[in-house]
Amino acid sequence: MQTTTSGTTSSKRLISALVFVVLGVAVVGAVGFTLHSLSADPQKPLYATKSSETIVVDGKTYPKASATLGVYPDKATAAEDGYKINKKDYVQYGPSTHLVLPAHTYVTVTIHAYDGGEQLNNPYFGKVVGTVGGTINIDGVDVSNVASDNVQHTFTLHGIPSTSQDPLFVNVPLPQVKEGDKGFLPTQDPGTHFKGHTVTFSFITGGAGDYVWNCEYPCGDGSYAKFGAAMSTYGYMSGKVTVK
């Protein structure tokens, strides 16, 4: 009798120990999975297309590469360019917010920008910074700044100061598509079928490194002084740049 009782008790103990271990593994797994999905790329990375051409800048020869992005007021407009990548109907960059660029390369980025806007809260981000020649090309015209009340979004690429990777800072203000009573007005830009602006700029990457970019125009919803929604959700107005 004594033996049976003690046998039952120890098998109960064994079962509860096993349940405890299984639950522990499940909790660790769930936390790991959540952290992994939070840090994962929201879209497939966009690799810049390498060219066989080279270019000489300040006496140095660089290989060339290019990438094309779009900026859209909503999911439907992104879908018109073939990008069905995001769950939320926010303003968004596409096709990816993670760019992968080759090191020590002259990178040319083209952005088709289809949104309206209001006023930058920091006029600094209306200035072009860090591009070759200090300019960007908007619908065929080189400019070095966009008025702070004419910006729809910015592409602002930066990294933390570091001894282990080269500095990289690029700020590109994108001009607004003007709006009338019935929505967006046609533009002069055939590159976007007269629906947006085509903005082209080039910069030179250093060595391998991890950088981030974000939009500095407050384009979120009304919460947090327009820094909510698209501005506070990763993968719409913010992303990564990997140089390798």
Ligand SMILES: [Cu+2]
């Ligand atoms: Cu924005």
